[in-house]
Amino acid sequence: MTRRSPFPPLHCWPAAPLPRGPSYCESDLRTTTMGNLFCCVQVDQSTVAIREQFGKFDAVLEPGCHCLPWPTGKRIAGHLTLRLQQLDVRCETKTKDNVFVNVVASIQYRALAGKASDAFYKLSNTRSQIQAYVFDVIRASVPKLNLDDAFEQKNDIAKAVEDELEKAMSAYGFEIVQTLIVDIEPDEHVKRAMNEINAAARLRMAANEKAEAEKIVQIKRAEGEAEAKYLSGLGIARQRQAIVDGLRDSVLGFSVNVPGTTAKDVMDMVLITQYFDTMKEIGASSKASSVFIPHGPGAVRDIATQIRDGLLQGQASTSATH
Known part of the structure; x- marks a missing residue:
């Protein structure tokens, strides 16, 4: 005879869908699992959590401990970091004088806490989106400049990239903190040619200075000889x-x-x-010879x-x- 337990049988509820979003990591899965088990969730500092109810956006959870009543259909869809992030973009383009260069831009950006839902849902790949805008602006700005002007106007190029990114990414809940053009690398043959031109110019200047110095020495020597002959006379x-x-x-x-x-x-x-x-x-005289x-x-x-x-x-x- 089998005795039945006085407690109702336990049922295995299906696991909640995996979190999604641009900042998903393994901690999201652990947090979701713990939240489903204990009806609470912890959000770390400099991070916000996106809460959904039956698959629809519900709220943005600030850092701290929050109640997550999963029987009502609420769950954590993912986490979004608010830390400052950096993306280095290398773009190949050519200048006005047909010199191919590699422009390296450094983009510093972060998600806005007030627009966390837009940053989480509107973009699937933030870094690729930023990279596409950087390519577009650099390849539109650098071909208008000669190679020497491109080196001199690095700040203007960085400002153009920053303005375009700020205008585009603000609609997705991201702030562009700063944009830097950290390097402009021409082809190796071009750099060698530029160095040779610079070296030739400096050698020409050195030859002119050396000739002027020799001229001054000869003039002074002639003046000295003339003065000596005059005094001797x-x-x-x-x-x-x-x-x-x-x-x-x-x-x-x-x-x-x-x-x-x-x-x-x-x-x-x-x-x-x-x-x-x-x-x-x-x-x-001891030095006299025969005369x-x-x-x-x-x-x-x-x-x-x-x-x-x-x-x-x-x-x-x-x-x-x-």
Whole structure:
């Protein structure tokens, strides 16, 4: 004989449908299961839960613990995060001067708590939607600019993308916090060519600067040589003037002290004396080599004549200079 239990039999209710929405994860399934078992559900911080009743949107649950009477047909359809999210989009396009570039845009966005139902139900793939708008704006903006202008106007491109996304995504319950153009990458051959152009320009500037420096050095050297020769000429002129003045004083003094001598006789004696002094210095110099000169009474007379003529010419040139 089989005894029947006093309690009614337990029935297995069908499991609730899996949560749906752009932010569904495994925690949604655990939360739904716990809510079905204990009629309560926990919503984490920076997250909202979408509650449905018999498949129709019912309410947005804020973070905390909420009662979920599943016998009345209420259940959690899914969760939606309110945290700031980032999406990096790489778009290939070409510039006005027909250079293909890869533009990398970084989009920072988040769902609005006041429009959580729109963010949950209206879009099945938020990231793909944002990516499509970014492609559209970049491929409409960059082809109007040359490559150099595209680098200079990165902020303008980012502003155009942000304005378009803000206008489009606000209808779906999302806020575009900031849009950044983080990189513009031309083709490797284009970058190498740009570097070579820059290097050639810098080499040309360096060659011009080097030539100018050499020009200045040569000019300064020539000016220095001219000044040195001018000062050397002044020194030689003054030296000859001093020699002439000294010889004149010697001739005058000798003529006064020795009566009957003429100026020519005194001059010949002085020149001969200097000639022998010069010969003595040549012989006494340790660095002197052999010197062959004609020597004799006639040679001395010729030397005296040559020295006299040279001094007179030097005196004449000095007088003309002054």
